[in-house]
Amino acid sequence: MMGLPIVPAARLTFFAYVILLHAWVLFILQQMALHPSASLEHPERPERPER
Numbered sequence: 001m002m003g004l005p006i007v008p009a010a011r012l013t014f015f016a017y018v019i020l021l022h023a024w025v026l027f028i029l030q031q032m033a034l035h036p037s038a039s040l041e042h043p044e045r046p047e048r049p050e051r
Helices: 008-034 036-040
Strands: none
Touching (some): 008 036
């Protein structure tokens, strides 16, 4: 049975995927930290007036 330890290209692809996923999560967290109100607001849904 062939797996990640045996096939170098599969190992490299797997680690590249993991690194890319971590970079994407860090980017999203940074954007949420820089613009906290934008992640909480829903501009497509207007607020209803109080009755």
